[in-house]
Amino acid sequence: MGRIDIEAWMKQPLIWAERVRGRSLGWTPDANWFVNDPLGPVPHCHVEASEIGYLAQGSLEIEIGGTKRVYKAGDFILMPPNKYHNYWFKGSEPVAFFVVVAPNHKYTRFHTKDFTPDMFEGNAPYANVFETDDLPSDEHFEAKAITLDPGETEYEDTLEVQERVIYVVQGQLAVRSGVMSGVLAANQYLHIxxxxxxxxxxxxxxxxRFISLVITDPYTAHGTEPEYEVE
Known part of the structure; x- marks a missing residue:
């Protein structure tokens, strides 16, 4: 696979819905954080929300809960709810990192201070999408790596309450979503x-080969307001 043009990568559309949000983050060797991350260099966790990260290019050291590990291109990482995470650039190659968070209710977005000890505990499951079809999943995500041979088709009538995100890791995928159609190349994605x-x-x-993320939101259509204050 060819090298990713980071500038073009970062211009891909933001995914923003009540059940899910996502974006293509880029980190260049001369920067101290993801160049297009509006949050800035702030370690954080997501209250009652899960985050997945797919490392399309480069290398990152990531601390998640009680684990700290260097990840390589092709790694798919699940960051469980309420677990602290922080990132460090590794190597010399620009990093292309695709992230998706679910759900995206206003009360689940970011917690950036007053971390409790349990936020630094636990493991972060991960797998490489080129080595297995079974990707880490939880109550918010059903994740799989799927391969379609030439001429093969997958048709989904409807997902009643679930959103779906498709990310192509290798090859080209023709997509029809509702009345719209087009072709996704490697390292492009679509929210359905x-x-x-x-x-x-x-x-x-x-x-x-592509990653399929089915987002299952355990909350009501408009979310539920917690009884506590979220920073």
Whole structure:
């Protein structure tokens, strides 16, 4: 696979819905944090929300809960709810890091101070998408790596209350979502809203591999307001 153009990578559209948000983050060797992260260099956790990260290029050292590990390209990481996480750039290659958080209710977004001891405990499951189809999942995400051979099609009538995010890791994927259609190249992604019929097809002569994230929101359609104050 070719090197990712980080400037073009960071211009991909933001995913922003009540059940899910996501974006393509870029980190260049001359920066001290992700260049296009509006939060800035702030360690944090997500209250009652899970985050996944897919490292498309480069290397990152990530502290999540009670684990600290260096991850490489192709690694898919699950950051459980209420677990502190922080990042460090490693190596010399620009980093392309795709992140998705669910749910995206206003009360689940960021917790940036007054961390409690339990936020520094526990493990962060991870797997490499080129080595297995079974990716870490939890109550907020059902994650899989899927390969379609040339001419093969996957059709989904509707997902009643779940959102879906498709991220192509290798090859090209023809997508029809509702009345819209197009082709996703490697390291491009698409958010498919709930109740939207969609079809994924490999129209090329090579296998295509992609990450499928089905977001299952355990809250009501408009979220539930917690009884405590979230910083």
């Amino acid at each position: 809203p709930a109740t939207t019929p969609h079809e994924l097809k490999n129209t090329s002569f090579e296998p295509v």
